[in-house]
Amino acid sequence: MRLSYYPGCSLHATAKEYGLSTRAVCDALGIELVEIPDWCCCGASSAHSLNRTFSIALAARNIAAAQSEGLDIVLPCAACFGNVRTADAALRQDESLRREMEELLSFRYSGKLRVLHLLDVIRNGVGLEAVRRRVVRKLAGLKVAAYYGCLLVRPPEVCGFDDTENPTSLDSLVEAIGAEPVKWSYKTECCGASLALIQPEIVEKLVGEITEMAVEAGASCIATACPLCSTNLESRQKVGLPIFFFTELMGLAFDLEGCEKWLNMHLVGTEQVIEALQAQHPSPHEMTQKEKLL
Amino acid sequence: MGNRPILQPKKGLMQVLWQGETIPIDFSFMETVNRRSGEQVQLCYHCHKCGAGCPVASFMDYTPDKLFRMAQLGLKRQVLSSSTIWLCSACHTCATRCPNDIDVTRVMDTLKQMAVVQKVKSSQRAAAVFHKAFLSNLRRFGQIHEASLMAVLKLKTLNLFSDLKLGLRMFMRGKIALLPKRVKGRKEIRRLFKEIRRRAEVPEESH
Numbered sequence: 416m417r418l419s420y421y422p423g424c425s426l427h428a429t430a431k432e433y434g435l436s437t438r439a440v441c442d443a444l445g446i447e448l449v450e451i452p453d454w455c456c457c458g459a460s461s462a463h464s465l466n467r468t469f470s471i472a473l474a475a476r477n478i479a480a481a482q483s484e485g486l487d488i489v490l491p492c493a494a495c496f497g498n499v500r501t502a503d504a505a506l507r508q509d510e511s512l513r514r515e516m517e518e519l520l521s522f523r524y525s526g527k528l529r530v531l532h533l534l535d536v537i538r539n540g541v542g543l544e545a546v547r548r549r550v551v552r553k554l555a556g557l558k559v560a561a562y563y564g565c566l567l568v569r570p571p572e573v574c575g576f577d578d579t580e581n582p583t584s585l586d587s588l589v590e591a592i593g594a595e596p597v598k599w600s601y602k603t604e605c606c607g608a609s610l611a612l613i614q615p616e617i618v619e620k621l622v623g624e625i626t627e628m629a630v631e632a633g634a635s636c637i638a639t640a641c642p643l644c645s646t647n648l649e650s651r652q653k654v655g656l657p658i659f660f661f662t663e664l665m666g667l668a669f670d671l672e673g674c675e676k677w678l679n680m681h682l683v684g685t686e687q688v689i690e691a692l693q694a695q696h697p698s699p700h701e702m703t704q705k706e707k708l709l
Numbered sequence: 710m711g712n713r714p715i716l717q718p719k720k721g722l723m724q725v726l727w728q729g730e731t732i733p734i735d736f737s738f739m740e741t742v743n744r745r746s747g748e749q750v751q752l753c754y755h756c757h758k759c760g761a762g763c764p765v766a767s768f769m770d771y772t773p774d775k776l777f778r779m780a781q782l783g784l785k786r787q788v789l790s791s792s793t794i795w796l797c798s799a800c801h802t803c804a805t806r807c808p809n810d811i812d813v814t815r816v817m818d819t820l821k822q823m824a825v826v827q828k829v830k831s832s833q834r835a836a837a838v839f840h841k842a843f844l845s846n847l848r849r850f851g852q853i854h855e856a857s858l859m860a861v862l863k864l865k866t867l868n869l870f871s872d873l874k875l876g877l878r879m880f881m882r883g884k885i886a887l888l889p890k891r892v893k894g895r896k897e898i899r900r901l902f903k904e905i906r907r908r909a910e911v912p913e914e915s916h
Contacts, residue, residue: 424853429884453893455851460799461843464821468905469844476894476901519904569801570812579805605764605800612862613835614796615871617768650875680882682875 416540419481419528420448421499423492423642424456430492430642432677436662437491437533439671443549444541448489451481457498460609472516474502478530479522491533491662493641494608497566500530501573532567534640534661535576538584543591551670552696553593557688559664560634561585561596562625563603564644579603585661589638592668599632601625606647615651622651630654636688638664649682657685667692727787734783742780746819752809753777759803759813769793773803773813776820789824793817795833835866848899851892855885 426434441448454477462470477499481488490496506513506524513524537546563582571579582603586596604625607618626648629637636657639645648658658681666674667689678685723734739750753774760772770792771779779788788794794817803813823829825837839862846858859876863869879885892898 455892456847456853461840464840472901565800569805608798613839
């Protein structure tokens with residue numbers, strides 16, 4: 416499978432571990448990622464807050480750049496996904512807006528490329544069976560709270576690949592790599608997003624509720640698919656709960672090289688979780704090293 | 710009387726008594742909001758679903774449904790100066806659950822834009838400052854450069870020392886780059902912004 420890849424700003428910065436693990440996991444699953452040439456920021460929440468047309472134009476510029484390859488676009492960041500997908504729907508439906516964008520950016524909107532989130536691609540495109548086949552170390556005993564946040568599931572007419580109130584795609588993926596998804600009711604609660612920089616006390620309250628609910632549900636970590644959720648959950652919580660990107664957990668289960676590097680980039684230490692896993696199930700990779708020593 | 714507005718015709722203008730203050734009614738306000746957002750604010754029948762699901766409702770001065778009632782009544786100044794519009798985190802919970810299918814998030818964006826254009830003062834000034842700083846960072850580099858965005862934000866809000874430790878921890882883990890990545894097409898991005906701004910209709914309510 417070949418896809419146009421839009422990493423988004425966070426994956427080169429605050430969520431570097433998401434970028435690295437996305438590349439490695441896609442490679443392992445036979446997904447070839449072709450980075451969109453000279454892509455620009457999607458405008459996050461600021462562009463649509465101040466001028467909706469800014470947000471659409473930025474997305475249109477990236478779609479135009481992707482059209483040259485003609486491959487469907489995959490985005491790992493939930494916020495980028497929301498923006499580009501909203502813009503793509505608007506370009507499809509609103510003829511005058513489409514003409515305006517085509518004229519502004521001197522391109523012709525083909526409407527042929529699908530805009531997909533990485534979770535959707537892996538869960539529904541690659542499929543759970545292929546993921547299961549690739550697992551070399553089941554993450555047995557690891558209790559994971561699958562956290563979707565807002566923009567993977569809302570608004571439903573834009574996202575449309577999972578249930579809005581009780582999504583399950585991430586849960587099923589967690590199950591496929593041998594871990595145990597916990598049942599909890601804060602899957603789609605908002606973390607406060609960019610309010611972290613404006614009113615941090617609000618985000619502390621929201622993140623406090625989310626992380627405490629995850630602990631109460633018996634989770635030993637949270638899995639997310641959004642860079643901003645991850646930063647907020649890591650930096651504003653008080654319970655010391657490790658936060659992983661779902662691709663990092665997949666990397667662990669696939670026993671991919673580079674795992675240690677990503678797992679050490681977190682603000683909340685992940686060592687305890689990893690050590691517990693390794694004690695239970697030494698990876699084949701580590702075993703061969705030990706055997707070599709013997 | 711609590712918050713109940715009382716209509717008082719005075720000097721040929723319709724006014725309401727709102728929380729001890731007499732303020733004029735702007736009869737065209739809701740229509741302007743509808744036109745600019747493409748939504749129908751008058752459809753709100755105040756079921757409070759939006760407020761009940763809103764993660765930040767407890768920090769807002771009015772829940773979204775109350776704000777919509779105020780918009781229906783034409784309380785323009787009160788709506789545009791409310792903290793509600795800036796504290797909305799755009800999580801889309803309200804819009805997803807609204808029985809009348811009002812895209813509440815889009816209306817909130819529209820109100821933010823009207824507040825900026827009309828230079829309405831708000832207790833949540835920092836939010837507007839953040840969004841503007843974000844876009845100017847985007848215009849400058851094409852992709853967001855966190856370090857310079859944070860520096861500008863701190864200077865503009867004079868909130869110099871918050872989260873310094875957090876910033877340092879992220880820097881130590883290689884999550885904050887010192888130098889920005891520069892998109893080759895940033896000239897094009899600047900032209901886009903300029904052109905879109907030029908084409909935006911002249912806001913007729915900016916008197």
